[in-house]
Amino acid sequence: MNNIPSYDYIIGGAGLAGLTLAWQMLDSGLLDNRKLLIIDRDKKNTNDRTWCFWAKPDNWLKALPISKSWKDARVQGSDFDLKQSLEPYEYFKIEGIDYYNFILNKLSRSTQITVIQDFIVDEDAKNKMVKTQAGQYQFTEYFFKSYFIADELSGIKDPNKHFIWQHFLGWKIKTKLACFDPETITYMDMRVPEVKSGLSFGYVLPEKPSEALVEYTLFSAELWKKEDYESSLRYYIEKTLNITDYEIEEEEFNKIPMTNTVFEQRNKSIIPIGTLAGTVKPSTGYSFVRNYQHIQLIVDSLKNNTQCFESANSKRFRFYDEVLMNVLVTEKSSGHAVFGKLYKGNTLAALLKFLNEESSLWEDLKIMNTVPKWAFIKAVVEEFSRFLRGNNNKAN
Incomplete structure (x- = not known):
């Protein structure tokens, strides 16, 4: 046991929840006399996702690497087309790679933090151990767990709760002509074929008159094959938006569980964060603000030694x-x-x-x-x- 590297805290997964927690722990002074290990199987060097959210333009947003914000939004359907102000809210977008770089650069300046690329295979709450493909590590206080295998989540059945996915394919496209209003997002465009037992819609985040992230999104229990998303997104761009001359610059393909189920209840030493802790809002699939709020609760609890780590959702x-x-x-x-x-x-x-x-x-x-x-x-x-x-x- 003496040869096993030991840390005060270990974070499993360097995604939104894990990185935000590490950043807030560092900034709060919690790591002045404690050591933190972060384990993730990826290098976090690609723009693999986009986080969007709405919020009032408060001070906590000023530190974030926000790439763009919008004050107006459009919603559309077969019999309506409404453009409105979001005031007092704004709609914000953060590129995944910007968030990774922003936080990892902060963490790299601390000698109290170690980040390794490895795959976690097991955790042991009784002995406070985390096992990876390359070795094992001990934690003396808490292991914060954010990683999960998405395909396994739908197999977790709670007879008192529903489970559906938000699943989507998005392309960042560049057009020959000016096709977008860069000051207005299309929050939901339902001028697409309906699906059974769910909801289907288009979503447009314009960066410039000729550049936008365009997504085809579904809320449903059944996932599709990749080619089905591609054909639906292409149809939406070319037939609904009437854009035929465009180039695909980036792709985002993801699925997010929408449920009130907390997938992993915490014990005394292993604390779920992120999706595992129920920070994804079931009716929307949005998680950024709820995740930030949950992280603040955890940090405050660690500072005050109250052991209150549950997400306080209404x-x-x-x-x-x-x-x-x-x-x-x-x-x-x-x-x-x-x-x-x-x-x-x-x-x-x-x-x-x-x-x-x-x-x-x-x-x-x-x-x-x-x-x-x-x-x-x-x-x-x-x-x-x-x-x-x-x-x-x-x-x-």
Whole structure:
């Protein structure tokens, strides 16, 4: 045991959650007299993803490597085309490679932090050990676990919760002509064929009049073959957006679990972070702000020695998320019908406030009054019954 490298903390996975936690631990002074090891199988030297989120332009955003922000957004459907201000919010974009470089450069200046490229094969909570393909490491305080195998997540069944994927293919394209308004994102374009048991839409983040990230996105339980996403995205660009002369510069292909399930409950020494801790909002698939909030809670807990590491998500909004997923999964109403009514009956700013879990109960009720009523009433009854069954099972 004496020959095994030992650290105070180990972070498994250098993605959004792992890197943000390391950065905040460093900046807070937690690592002044402690050692941290970060393990990830990738070098983090490619632009493999884009993080987007909306927020009020507060001070915490100033430190982030934001590549662009927008104050206006468009939503479209077969019978509407609405462009609105997002005020008091803005929509922000961070390139994956920029975030990796931003944080890894900070971490490289600290002698208390070690980053290695390796693949974790096992962790031992009792003996506080992490085993990789190349060796093993000991931690004296906590192991923060963010890594997971995406294909295994759908196999985790919780009878009291729904599970769907947000899955998408995006291309950063460059066009010959000026095809985009660089000051306005297309948040959701439902002028695409509908899918059963879910939602399909286009999404456009314009950088310049001739450059944009264009995505074809699905909320559904079933994943597709790569070529099906490609044909749907190409159809959206060429037939819906009427862009035929373009070059593909980058690609983003990903899947994000949308569920209220916390995939791995923490024990005394292994703490789930990121998706494993439930920081992805089930009804949207967005995680950046929720992840940042959870990391702040962890850092505050470490500083105050309170051992309070659970993500503090609202029970009220978790119930709303379950109801929406019920409607989509059970086909009580089509995704296009639900979101079309939401956009036509509410301002985008009001919806973003609701999705940020900042709205009052009265504001929630006003938004709920705009969705297909019978579909949601049935879903509310089913989810409330499911909630009662879950509580009875815990009591027994």
